[in-house]
Amino acid sequence: MSRSLIPGLRALRPAAFGADPEGARMARIRRSPNFSVAEGTFQNPLGARTRPTGSTAEFAKIYFRKEERVRRGPTGTVPVHATTLADLVRPPADGLRVTWMGHSSVLVEIDGHRVLFDPVWADRCSPFAFAGPKRLHPVPVPLEALGPVDAVVISHDHYDHLDMPTIKALAATDTVFAVPLGVGAHLERWGVPAERLHELDWHESAKVAGLTLTATPARHFCGRGLRNQQHTLWASWVVAGSEHRVYHSGDTGYFPGFREIGDQYGPFDTTMIQIGAYSDFWPDIHMTPQEGMRAHLDLQGGRPQGVMLPIHWGTFNLAPHPWSEPGEGTLAAAREEGATIALPRPGEPFEPGSDAVPGVPWWRGVAVVPDGGWVDADAEEAGPRAATSGEPEAAPVG
Numbered sequence: 001m002s003r004s005l006i007p008g009l010r011a012l013r014p015a016a017f018g019a020d021p022e023g024a025r026m027a028r029i030r031r032s033p034n035f036s037v038a039e040g041t042f043q044n045p046l047g048a049r050t051r052p053t054g055s056t057a058e059f060a061k062i063y064f065r066k067e068e069r070v071r072r073g074p075t076g077t078v079p080v081h082a083t084t085l086a087d088l089v090r091p092p093a094d095g096l097r098v099t100w101m102g103h104s105s106v107l108v109e110i111d112g113h114r115v116l117f118d119p120v121w122a123d124r125c126s127p128f129a130f131a132g133p134k135r136l137h138p139v140p141v142p143l144e145a146l147g148p149v150d151a152v153v154i155s156h157d158h159y160d161h162l163d164m165p166t167i168k169a170l171a172a173t174d175t176v177f178a179v180p181l182g183v184g185a186h187l188e189r190w191g192v193p194a195e196r197l198h199e200l201d202w203h204e205s206a207k208v209a210g211l212t213l214t215a216t217p218a219r220h221f222c223g224r225g226l227r228n229q230q231h232t233l234w235a236s237w238v239v240a241g242s243e244h245r246v247y248h249s250g251d252t253g254y255f256p257g258f259r260e261i262g263d264q265y266g267p268f269d270t271t272m273i274q275i276g277a278y279s280d281f282w283p284d285i286h287m288t289p290q291e292g293m294r295a296h297l298d299l300q301g302g303r304p305q306g307v308m309l310p311i312h313w314g315t316f317n318l319a320p321h322p323w324s325e326p327g328e329g330t331l332a333a334a335r336e337e338g339a340t341i342a343l344p345r346p347g348e349p350f351e352p353g354s355d356a357v358p359g360v361p362w363w364r365g366v367a368v369v370p371d372g373g374w375v376d377a378d379a380e381e382a383g384p385r386a387a388t389s390g391e392p393e394a395a396p397v398g
Helices: 003-012 023-031 056-064 066-071 085-089 164-171 184-189 257-265 289-299 325-337 362-366
Strands: 096-102 105-110 113-117 151-153 176-180 197-200 205-208 211-216 236-240 245-248 270-274 307-311
Touching (some): 085 096, 096 270, 096 307, 105 245, 113 211, 164 184, 176 184, 176 205, 176 211, 184 197, 197 205, 197 211, 211 257, 245 257, 270 289, 307 325
Parallel strands (some): 176 197, 245 270
Antiparallel strands (some): 096 105, 105 113, 205 211, 211 236, 236 245
16 A cells, blocks of 8 residues: 555544554554564463454354343343432542442542543444444433543543543543553544653553552453554553552453452452453453452452452443343352452442442343342342342342
C-alpha cells in the first residue's frame, strides 16, 4: 500500500477506533520489557491464546441456539439501585466505599479521594451506536450527576472498558487519567490533554491526589480497530491511599502472577475481580468464577481476607454462558473457601469494612431458573454478611 494513502485511510476510520501509538509514544512502547520488538507486540506474562479456539461452526451453534439465548439474558427488569447524591455525600465511616455501576465500571471512594475504574456509560459496547452488545440495565446514575472524580483508571482498550462518549464527557472535567502504555493515543484523539494523562507500564506508578496508582500485569490482549496489532498494553491496577488498598483486575485469564502482585502490593481491603464472559473457546483471557476466587485468594496471601467484588458480568451479553451463572458460581466458590464477597445490585454503594456488605443473590428474581432449581434457595434472605460468610447453613450457592 502506498504510504501516501495511509493518512487518508486513517482519516476515514471511525473516531471510536481511537488512534495508533506513534512517534515518542511508540518509541517508549518499543523500549518496554513487556514488548517484543521481534514480534512487534506486547507479550502476556504467561502464554495466552487471544483468538477463539475450536470450531467456529460449533461456537455459532451454541451461541445462537434458541434455548441458550434465553438463558443468556434476564427475564425481567434488572433491579438497579438508583444512586443519588445522598448515597455519596456522606463520607464512608472508615474511609472506603465501593459502588459497582455494572460490568467493570466501579466508583471507589478511598481515603478522601474518588477513583472511577473502566467507566462505560454508553448503551452499547461497540464503535457504533446502532450495533453491538446492548446493556441489559440502565446506568444507575447519569455521568454528570456522579460528582468530581480525582482519577479515571482504564484497564485496556476494548469497547466494554474504554468508551469514547464517556471519555469525552470526562475529558471536559478536571479529572486525571491513568492508562496502560499506548492507550493514551486514543484518549488524546478524543480530547484528553496530554498533561492529564499518566501512561504506565506494568509496575510503574503515578501519584494522583494523595493516591498511588500502579499498573500491574494481566493476561489478556488489546485492540479496537479492524487489525489487532497489540500496540497497546492491558493491565490490572492497584490503588493505595493513606489507609486502604484496592485491586481491580480488568480483564484477565488466571496466571500465577496474582500471588506476586499480592506479595508486592497487598493485601487488599477489596479486590474487584473479573468472573464473567468466560468460555472454553477462550480459556486463557477471561476467568471463570472459580478461577476468580483463586485469584482473590492469591492476591490476599492465600487467606480469605478482605472483600471480593465480582465484576464483568450482568450488564452485557458477551459469552455463551447463562446470565446468572457468574453470580451463582461466585457464591459457590466463596462458600467453599470461606471468603467474603459483595453482591450489590448495580449502583448500590457498600463499605467493605462494615457489617452490611450486600450478600443476597438479587439476580434470581429475573433469571431463568437452572435445571434442578436454585441451590439453598431458602437461605436467600439470611442477611447481607451471612450469605457470603462461608457458614453452610447461611450460604446460598448454585
